[in-house]
Structures are given as C-alpha cells and as structure tokens.
Amino acid sequence: MPLDTSTTYPLTKLRLDGRRWNELRLLQAQISTNPASSGSSFLSMGNTSIMCSVHGPAEGKRGDATGGAAGSAGAVVEVDVNVAGFAGVDRRRRAGGSDRQSSRIATILRSAFQSHLHTHLYPHSTISIHVSVLSADGSLLAAAVNACTLALVDAGIPMPGLLSACTSGMSGSASTPRDPRNDFLDPLLDLSLPEEQELPFLTVGTTTAVPVGEDAMDEDDEDMKVSMMVMDSKVHCTYLETMLAVGIDGCKQIREILEGVIKGTNRGV
Amino acid sequence: MASTLPSLAIPGQRLGPVSSYSAGPGTHVQNANIYASIAGPVVVQQAQPSSKVKSILSVSRNLPRKTDSSTSTTPAKTTSTTTKPKLRYNTLPAVDSIVLARVTRVQKRQATVSILVVLDESASSQSPDPSKTASDNDNIVSILTSAANPENHSSSDELRFQALIRKEDVRAVEKDRVVMDEMFRVGDIVRGSVISLGDQSFYYLTTARNDLGVVMARSEAGNMMFPVSWKEMRDPVTGAAELRKVARPF
Numbered sequence: 001m002p003l004d005t006s007t008t009y010p011l012t013k014l015r016l017d018g019r020r021w022n023e024l025r026l027l028q029a030q031i032s033t034n035p036a037s038s039g040s041s042f043l044s045m046g047n048t049s050i051m052c053s054v055h056g057p058a059e060g061k062r063g064d065a066t067g068g069a070a071g072s073a074g075a076v077v078e079v080d081v082n083v084a085g086f087a088g089v090d091r092r093r094r095a096g097g098s099d100r101q102s103s104r105i106a107t108i109l110r111s112a113f114q115s116h117l118h119t120h121l122y123p124h125s126t127i128s129i130h131v132s133v134l135s136a137d138g139s140l141l142a143a144a145v146n147a148c149t150l151a152l153v154d155a156g157i158p159m160p161g162l163l164s165a166c167t168s169g170m171s172g173s174a175s176t177p178r179d180p181r182n183d184f185l186d187p188l189l190d191l192s193l194p195e196e197q198e199l200p201f202l203t204v205g206t207t208t209a210v211p212v213g214e215d216a217m218d219e220d221d222e223d224m225k226v227s228m229m230v231m232d233s234k235v236h237c238t239y240l241e242t243m244l245a246v247g248i249d250g251c252k253q254i255r256e257i258l259e260g261v262i263k264g265t266n267r268g269v
Numbered sequence: 270m271a272s273t274l275p276s277l278a279i280p281g282q283r284l285g286p287v288s289s290y291s292a293g294p295g296t297h298v299q300n301a302n303i304y305a306s307i308a309g310p311v312v313v314q315q316a317q318p319s320s321k322v323k324s325i326l327s328v329s330r331n332l333p334r335k336t337d338s339s340t341s342t343t344p345a346k347t348t349s350t351t352t353k354p355k356l357r358y359n360t361l362p363a364v365d366s367i368v369l370a371r372v373t374r375v376q377k378r379q380a381t382v383s384i385l386v387v388l389d390e391s392a393s394s395q396s397p398d399p400s401k402t403a404s405d406n407d408n409i410v411s412i413l414t415s416a417a418n419p420e421n422h423s424s425s426d427e428l429r430f431q432a433l434i435r436k437e438d439v440r441a442v443e444k445d446r447v448v449m450d451e452m453f454r455v456g457d458i459v460r461g462s463v464i465s466l467g468d469q470s471f472y473y474l475t476t477a478r479n480d481l482g483v484v485m486a487r488s489e490a491g492n493m494m495f496p497v498s499w500k501e502m503r504d505p506v507t508g509a510a511e512l513r514k515v516a517r518p519f
Contacts, residue, residue, distance in 0.1 A: 118297065156308075159307075160281055162281055262308050
C-alpha cells in the first residue's frame with residue numbers, strides 16, 4: 001500500500017505525520033535574532049525554517065527609474081525572498097531570489113504587507129524585508145508571512161493587527177461536487193510538503209478587523225479580516241467554504257502563538 | 270465600561286474608547302476605539318484635573334536589545350519611569366546634537382562620516398544620573414568597539430546616516446590653514462555637533478570646539494592610539510605620533 005494521504009487517511013483518520021485534521025505542526029518562533037537589523041525573527045513551522053530581517057523605515061534610493069519610494073505618499077515595502085540551495089530535498093545549484101517560486105512569494109508578501117502596514121506614517125520611505133528560507137517542508141508562504149509579521153513587530157513598524165497565515169486542504173481529490181450522503185473527505189490544517197504535493201490546498205492570511213454594526217462595543221473581539229488568499233489547486237466550489245473556515249481557524253491559533261512569542265520577549269526586557 | 274489597561278499591548282489590541290482617552294504615538298483610532306499599532310508597554314499620560322483634556326494613551330517602544338537603543342537608525346530606548354520628563358520615540362540627528370561618527374572618506378575640502386550614535390541631549394546639556402550614565406556608556410562602548418573593528422565597516426555603512434565635515438568647520442582658529450589629511454583619517458571615530466540637517470544626502474557636522482574631534486583612532490600599525498595633545502595622538506606600541514584634530518576627553 002503506498003504511503004499517501006488519500007489512501008491512508010480514510011482508514012486511520014490520522015495523517016502521515018500522526019496529526020489529526022485540525023492540528024498544527026510545532027510552531028517555534030524567536031524575535032530579535034539579528035542585532036544588525038531593525039527587526040528580525042526566526043520561525044519554524046514543523047520542518048519549515050525561515051529567517052526574516054527588516055530594515056527601515058529608511059530613506060528611499062534616489063534616481064530609481066520607476067520612481068520608487070522617493071515620490072510616494074507612504075512607505076514602499078520591498079521584499080526579497082531567498083530560498084537556500086539546501087532548503088529542499090534536492091540541492092539546487094543556482095541559489096538566490098531569481099527563480100519563479102521565490103519571486104512569486106516575494107510578490108505576494110509585498111502586496112500583503114503594503115496594504116497591511118500603516119505606511120502613511122512614513123512618506124518617501126522604504127521598508128525592506130529579507131526572507132531567507134533555510135528548510136522547506138510545506139506551507140512556505142504561510143511561514144514566510146508569520147516570520148515577516150514577527151520581524152515587523154520587532155522593528156516597531158505600526159500595523160493594525162498581526163497578520164498570520166495558514167494553509168488548509170482536503171484529504172482527497174475534491175474535483176467532484178460534494179455529496180452530503182457520501183461525504184468522506186475531511187479538511188486538513190497546516191499541510192506539510194508531501195500533503196501539498198498530493199492534495200488540493202489554499203493559503204489564507206487573516207488579521208484582526210474592527211467590528212462594525214451594533215456589536216461594535218462588544219468586549220470580546222473575535223472578528224477577522226481575510227487579507228490574503230492564494231490557491232492554485234483544482235477544487236470544486238462546494239469545498240471552498242470548508243477549507244476557508246479551517247484555514248481561518250488555523251490563523252487564529254497561529255496568532256495566539258505569535259502573541260505569546262511577542263509577550264514572552266517583551267516581558268524579559 | 271472602564272476596563273483595565275493591559276500592561277503590554279500587541280498590535281491590533283483594543284485599548285479603550287475615544288471618549289475616555291486621546292490617541293497618542295503608537296496607537297490608532299478606528300470605529301471610536303483606540304487600538305495599539307506597535308508592541309510595547311501602554312503608557313497613560315494623566316491629564317490635568319482642572320482642564321477638560323482627556324488622558325493621552327500611547328504605546329512606547331521597548332527594545333529588547335540594549336545595544337540598538339542608542340543608534341540613530343532604530344528607535345531609541347524608552348522606559349516607563351516617572352523620572353523621565355518625556356518619552357522619546359525616535360533618535361534622529363537634530364541641530365546641536367552631539368553625535369559619534371566614523372570617517373569613511375577624506376577629501377581635500379571635506380570629510381564624509383557615517384553617524385553611529387546620537388548622544389542624548391540630556392547627556393550633553395546636563396549631567397545625568399550615574400546609573401543612566403553607566404548604561405549609556407556601556408552601550409556606546411560596545412557600539413564603538415564593533416565600529417572600530419574594520420571588518421564590519423563596509424557592511425553597515427549604507428544603513429547609517431551620512432554627514433559631512435567641511436574644511437571650514439574642523440576647528441575654530443586658523444581655518445584657512447587646515448589640511449584635511451592632518452585632521453582625520455578613514456576609520457577614525459569622531460565626536461561632532463550637528464550644525465545643519467543639510468541636503469537630501471548629508472548632515473553637516475562641526476568639530477570646531479575643544480571637546481569635539483577624533484576620540485578613537487588607529488595608527489598606521491593598527492594599534493589604538495591615545496591622545497597626547499589637541500592635535501597629536503600617539504601609538505602606545507611603536508611610540509609614533511600622528512596628527513589628528515583631537516577631542517578633549519571628558
């Protein structure tokens with residue numbers, strides 16, 4: 001019997017690494033790891049390890065042909081993603097940020113944080129984020145978003161909330177419409193690399209939103225706003241709401257872990 | 270509903286309604302509520318009992334790294350003690366600030382320096398308390414120790430603020446006889462005073478006072494020299510003297 005999730009999960013209801021459908025991998029994070037930068041963080045979600053450093057808000061470079069940060073009304077976020085050659089199973093010779101995966105993650109991160117941070121406080125400035133992937137084992141974009149959030153909080157850049165991201169998928173091929181009588185697929189949270197290669201998944205990032213309406217003065221604020229969503233898989237639309245709900249709940253769990261990391265660091269000062 | 274304020278705020282955490290507090294630095298207002306924008310301790314500045322102004326609610330920046338609290342490119346260290354007159358959120362070089370800088374280029378009419386430390390204005394104007402002096406000196410010593418090391422000169426210079434020391438601003442007397450190569454060398458640590466914010470790229474410094482000038486320098490042999498007069502420094506190993514515009518020690 002081959003070891004894949006769609007075959008073994010209906011038998012045992014456990015994934016390949018022994019987790020249930022709604023369990024995160026071990027998330028360990030640390031901020032202020034690099035004293036040479038304005039803010040830095042190191043984050044590992046399972047076997048995915050990411051180092052992130054933030055420089056700025058600094059003055060933008062002059063003479064840029066595209067205009068850059070010199071004439072903008074707010075700060076410009078620049079992201080550079082570097083996946084190390086030893087990050088995957090097969091060593092890649094040409095390391096750097098020029099391959100398609102790194103540039104795509106950098107584009108998503110730049111658009112996510114450009115609209116997320118309070119950039120209007122720093123006109124004509126540049127916030128540079130450098131992401132180094134040390135080990136890649138699935139959920140790479142989600143781990144990069146969480147590492148960038150920690151580094152930006154360490155740098156003291158104002159933001160309306162913590163942007164946390166998570167992946168969620170289905171436990172089998174979800175190409176056909178969902179049958180309520182014969183529903184054997186389960187959503188999965190925080191996919192690892194073998195699960196990402198086999199199953200459909202999406203990456204969702206949420207931040208704390210401001211409540212509106214008559215419950216705006218409610219003391220317990222649990223509302224969230226989906227700031228980022230990336231999906232490349234073929235999934236029938238009936239499964240999308242399930243995957244989104246599980247992903248948003250995973251983001252909530254990750255945000256609580258990130259808040260614990262920030263409070264643990266600030267308490268020691 | 271007057272809820273107690275948290276001692277440590279997380280970005281996105283609700284601090285209170287705008288009817289009770291005014292939003293200060295580190296917070297933002299959205300939908301009649303004040304939320305924290307940065308992570309740090311919450312500080313409430315009490316309003317005057319007689320006036321009708323509300324208390325100012327702000328989140329200060331509490332850096333975990335002590336060595337970064339004195340540099341000009343990162344926010345300054347702030348504490349919640351009542352003895353501090355005001356909170357300082359950013360340490361930028363201002364006019365009449367005393368800075369420590371490293372010489373990166375010496376030309377015929379000017380010297381280009383890279384600002385490392387912005388000394389506190391309280392440290393230059395009045396004498397601070399001994400515990401604060403000890404911590405500041407520890408920070409500055411560690412910064413200067415790493416700054417005097419030639420290995421990390423080029424990597425961190427692009428992040429620093431650049432400044433110029435013009436030929437006319439080197440000393441107060443005999444301005445026309447100043448030879449820049451006898452005043453500064455590349456790699457020296459210079460204490461200067463900001464006279465202008467300058468143009469887009471450079472601040473303007475002056476060393477035309479007795480307590481301004483070169484405070485740390487390495488000789489041709491690479492040893493740390495000590496000052497012997499206002500224009501001369503000596504190598505303790507080889508005994509050779511070199512010309513500098515020397516600052517008067519404190």
